[in-house]
Amino acid sequence: MKIITWNINSIRMRMDLLVKMIDQQQPDVICLQETKVTNDAFPLKPLVDCGYGHIHIAGMKSYNGVAIISRLPLTQVGVKNWCGRQDCRHIFAELPGGIELHNVYIPSGGDIPDPVLNEKFHHKLRFLDEMIDWWPQHRSGGRAMVMVGDFNVAPLEHDVWSHAQMRDVISHTPIEVEKLNRLQASIGWTDSLRTFVPSDRKLYSWWSYRARDWESSDRGRRLDHIWVTPALSGSLRRGVHLREARGWLPKPSDHVPVSVELAV
DNA sequence: ATGGTAGCGTAGCTA
Numbered sequence: 001m002k003i004i005t006w007n008i009n010s011i012r013m014r015m016d017l018l019v020k021m022i023d024q025q026q027p028d029v030i031c032l033q034e035t036k037v038t039n040d041a042f043p044l045k046p047l048v049d050c051g052y053g054h055i056h057i058a059g060m061k062s063y064n065g066v067a068i069i070s071r072l073p074l075t076q077v078g079v080k081n082w083c084g085r086q087d088c089r090h091i092f093a094e095l096p097g098g099i100e101l102h103n104v105y106i107p108s109g110g111d112i113p114d115p116v117l118n119e120k121f122h123h124k125l126r127f128l129d130e131m132i133d134w135w136p137q138h139r140s141g142g143r144a145m146v147m148v149g150d151f152n153v154a155p156l157e158h159d160v161w162s163h164a165q166m167r168d169v170i171s172h173t174p175i176e177v178e179k180l181n182r183l184q185a186s187i188g189w190t191d192s193l194r195t196f197v198p199s200d201r202k203l204y205s206w207w208s209y210r211a212r213d214w215e216s217s218d219r220g221r222r223l224d225h226i227w228v229t230p231a232l233s234g235s236l237r238r239g240v241h242l243r244e245a246r247g248w249l250p251k252p253s254d255h256v257p258v259s260v261e262l263a264v
Numbered sequence: 265a266t267g268g269t270a271g272c273g274t275a276g277c278t279a
Contacts (some may be wrong), residue, residue: 009279010271034279036271062272065279108279120278152279209269209279254270254279 001056001072001095002026005224007033007206007255011067015043017248021257022050025242028072029095031103033150037064042067058088066091066103066149076100082127084206089127097144097264099232104149104230109170124152128179129205141188144231144264149227150238153180156194158202159222166182171221172249189227192260196239206255207246224258237261 004027008014011032022030026136030052035042037059044055047069054074059065068074076094080102081087091104107127110120122156139145155177157163166172184191197203204220211217228236245256 013271034271062277110278210267212268251270 001028001099001264002259003029003031003101003146003148003226003262004257004259005031005033005150006257007105007150007224007253009034009036009253009255011035012037012041012043013066014252014253015046017245019050020248021242021245024053024258025257027259028070029101030067030069031101031148032067032069033065033103033105035059035067036062037065056091056093058091060088063086066104066105068093068101068103069168070095072096074154082130083123085178087102097263099262100139100143100145102145102147102149104147104151106149106151106153108152109176111170113168113170113173113175115175124170125176125179128176128183132179134181135183135186139187139229141230143229145229146232146262147189147227148225148258150223151180152223153177154221154223155180155184155191156199156222159204161202161204161219161221166221171223184227185255188230190233190236192228192236193222193239193241193258194228195233197241203241204243205241205258209254209262224255226258226260228262230258232262232264235262235264237263 001037054070074093107124109124112118115122117164205224
């Protein structure tokens with residue numbers, strides 16, 4: 001089973017690139033973040049025509065929005081709200097074989113790395129705290145689960161272009177890295193991509209639109225993740241970042257698709 | 265230290 005997560009930054013702006021990714025990668029399941037479209041305006045038809053007849057979405061006007069797009073049946077679908085908001089950041093579904101799939105878009109957190117001065121950073125940290133408490137109540141690592149998405153945190157030294165220069169930059173500050181590590185430890189999640197790419201090698205899933213040349217400056221961050229529970233970690237077969245998608249024309253997303261294959 | 269780009273929706277927020 002091949003699962004791909006991608007922060008697409010508007011599905012309507014990038015439907016052609018989504019179809020290109022599907023033609024090239026043939027995933028069984030696609031999890032999107034930042035679809036930026038209400039459910040009634042979500043472009044279902046081109047995806048159904050590609051063979052993805054099982055689609056679960058939660059979208060709102062302008063911001064956020066998540067989608068699970070599958071050629072395998074989805075059962076037990078639902079939406080999870082955090083921090084008392086209904087802001088379309090987390091949906092889930094069950095896949096064949098009883099695998100529970102969660103697609104999450106964690107808040108970015110704004111610019112100022114101080115939760116007192118910056119309400120957006122406060123929200124991000126509360127979001128992480130709530131998830132840390134929730135997972136052990138919801139399930140144990142003995143359940144086959146996959147959690148994917150744009151977590152907006154690059155936890156490891158080589159998940160950013162410069163560990164030293166990123167210490168005070170939101171996405172790599174010690175406080176949020178510590179919370180992401182606690183989230184990972186909550187029920188023993190495995191960071192799938194780092195089982196395939198050693199932690200001493202640079203690995204990025206996002207490059208800013210603001211760079212003059214994203215490829216030559218290569219100031220990336222690994223914000224997008226695929227985690228699996230211990231029940232599935234032995235089934236991981238392949239995991240890759242589709243770096244070339246950052247250059248797809250005419251208008252690439254600032255994030256690239258991240259893919260894993262599971263022998264299930 | 266600053267500003268750089270993109271999307272939504274048509275001003276200014278979010279990233």
